[in-house]
Amino acid sequence: MSHQKILVLDFGSQVAQLIARRVREQQVYCELHPFDVSEAFIREYAPQGIILSGGPNSVYEALEWQAPQVVFELGVPVLGICYGMQTMAEQLGGKVESSAQREFGYAEMRAHGHSKLFEGIQDRSNDQGHGLLDVWMSHGDKVTQLPAGFKVIGSSASCPVAAMADEERGFYAVQFHPEVTHTLKGKDIIARFVHRICGCGRDWKMPDYIGEAVEKIRAQVGDEEVILGLSGGVDSSVAAALIHRAIGDQLTCVFVDNGLLRLNEAEQVMQTFARSLGVKVIHVDATEQFMGHLKGVSDPEQKRKIIGREFVEVFQTEAKKLPKARWLAQGTIYPDVIESAGAKTGKAHAIKSHHNVGGLPETLNLKLLEPLRDLFKDEVRELGVALGLPHDMVYRHPFPGPGLGVRILGEVKKEYADLLRRADAIFIDELRAADWYDKTSQAFAVFLPVKSVGVMGDGRTYEYVVALRAVQTQDFMTAHWAELPHSLLGKVSNRIINEVRGINRVVYDISGKPPATIEWE
Numbered sequence: 001m002s003h004q005k006i007l008v009l010d011f012g013s014q015v016a017q018l019i020a021r022r023v024r025e026q027q028v029y030c031e032l033h034p035f036d037v038s039e040a041f042i043r044e045y046a047p048q049g050i051i052l053s054g055g056p057n058s059v060y061e062a063l064e065w066q067a068p069q070v071v072f073e074l075g076v077p078v079l080g081i082c083y084g085m086q087t088m089a090e091q092l093g094g095k096v097e098s099s100a101q102r103e104f105g106y107a108e109m110r111a112h113g114h115s116k117l118f119e120g121i122q123d124r125s126n127d128q129g130h131g132l133l134d135v136w137m138s139h140g141d142k143v144t145q146l147p148a149g150f151k152v153i154g155s156s157a158s159c160p161v162a163a164m165a166d167e168e169r170g171f172y173a174v175q176f177h178p179e180v181t182h183t184l185k186g187k188d189i190i191a192r193f194v195h196r197i198c199g200c201g202r203d204w205k206m207p208d209y210i211g212e213a214v215e216k217i218r219a220q221v222g223d224e225e226v227i228l229g230l231s232g233g234v235d236s237s238v239a240a241a242l243i244h245r246a247i248g249d250q251l252t253c254v255f256v257d258n259g260l261l262r263l264n265e266a267e268q269v270m271q272t273f274a275r276s277l278g279v280k281v282i283h284v285d286a287t288e289q290f291m292g293h294l295k296g297v298s299d300p301e302q303k304r305k306i307i308g309r310e311f312v313e314v315f316q317t318e319a320k321k322l323p324k325a326r327w328l329a330q331g332t333i334y335p336d337v338i339e340s341a342g343a344k345t346g347k348a349h350a351i352k353s354h355h356n357v358g359g360l361p362e363t364l365n366l367k368l369l370e371p372l373r374d375l376f377k378d379e380v381r382e383l384g385v386a387l388g389l390p391h392d393m394v395y396r397h398p399f400p401g402p403g404l405g406v407r408i409l410g411e412v413k414k415e416y417a418d419l420l421r422r423a424d425a426i427f428i429d430e431l432r433a434a435d436w437y438d439k440t441s442q443a444f445a446v447f448l449p450v451k452s453v454g455v456m457g458d459g460r461t462y463e464y465v466v467a468l469r470a471v472q473t474q475d476f477m478t479a480h481w482a483e484l485p486h487s488l489l490g491k492v493s494n495r496i497i498n499e500v501r502g503i504n505r506v507v508y509d510i511s512g513k514p515p516a517t518i519e520w521e
Ligand SMILES: Nc1ncnc2c1ncn2[C@@H]1O[C@H](COP(=O)(O)OP(=O)(O)OP(=O)(O)O)[C@@H](O)[C@H]1O
Pocket: 228, 229, 230, 231, 232, 233, 234, 235, 236, 237, 254, 255, 256, 257, 258, 329, 330, 331, 332, 356, 396, 397, 398, 399, 400, 401, 402
């Protein structure tokens, strides 16, 4: 089945992913691509409408940062946002200049000229009955001359052309950012563009998508076999459930106990998958193998690389035991794809080597099956619910593949892992009991291999420290530390110190991301 689609062209905006999110929320399929994709690509993609994102450049400096001309020749509506508006103006014969008044943050925009884009959408109105909108701006350039055929449809105090349109041709542009939540009616504006102006229906729904995905997996796999690394996390669990729905027993999951899992995790995963869902799961106890290779290693990057390598090692060994195994399935999701795409616009530094990216050796001899490649995390969760996975599994916090290996600072030892497992379980227990688990995006304990002095029962102690970490975030790219109630933190600290012998001090991590990261290594 083919969907009606929107195409988002990325000019290097920090929030380009959000545009795609906002469109998907309208149950309209869309993809984000670098602005310089080929004309042939755009024609073949056959969008129902195109959105041009913002970006850091100025149109009068970065002359090659233009939308492919075909964008304006396809006969479909186009929405330019910020830089997207400026390049639209420039390319169609208008003018853009650097502005004396730069605007960053809140602005009030007055809508005028009865455009389809804003009609009936306002936060309040002024004395003349014009709609006023609270919008979020981030620009230093502005359109100073309209291209032929355009009229002004919105203005703000320091930006006379805050929005423009050529309704005849379906070209719309806004200087503000409708994709961020600070633009209060942004969601309505995106909805208006994709539904009314582009004429897209609501045909992107997870329950319907199951059938489509199942067909595709069957066609790809045929009568061959698939192995999937199952972690019990959201992505691999949903991938397992989906592939199992498609090919049943041709799927074998491999759950690796690397000795770095949380308390009772192995039992829980086996229980849910093998017993409740009837999926074939092989439980590989590779504790010795992982711990052996990690012995004496304290550099975080080296630890990550070793863990990644050993995972592949295990998958390969297991695949050899299945004569028809030709596929390795992964729970790769859309943000993973976008973040590692290395588009012309991306200049990201390597902060951490994620264990599952780029670690596949040439000799693997297995094809990759990635049925969640087009989905955002919340879509993956919705799909999981539609597939009948238990709520607790679908809404659990993410857990990184290197597991406790990156939560024990420095060298990993079994003794440390055992202490950490117990402290972590107490923290998560208490979070749930206090109804805070679902209010945080990720929470865990970290083991610090330093000792401090304490006094317990009149005796001196000299023991290890545990740090608690809890964050709130939408996308895990940035995060705030969670303002957990002091009483809750107090209770967790008390329980850990009383119940886990070997730990006599608990601290709470109050660093945001950036500048810190969520995991400590
Ligand atoms: N213990 C494990 N055994 C087998 N495969 C694993 C294990 N840990 C991680 N993996 C593999 O690595 C992939 C990436 O891990 P990642 O943590 O990003 O995803 P996830 O565990 O599926 O979901 P979540 O992000 O919710 O934790 C998983 O999809 C899974 O295929």
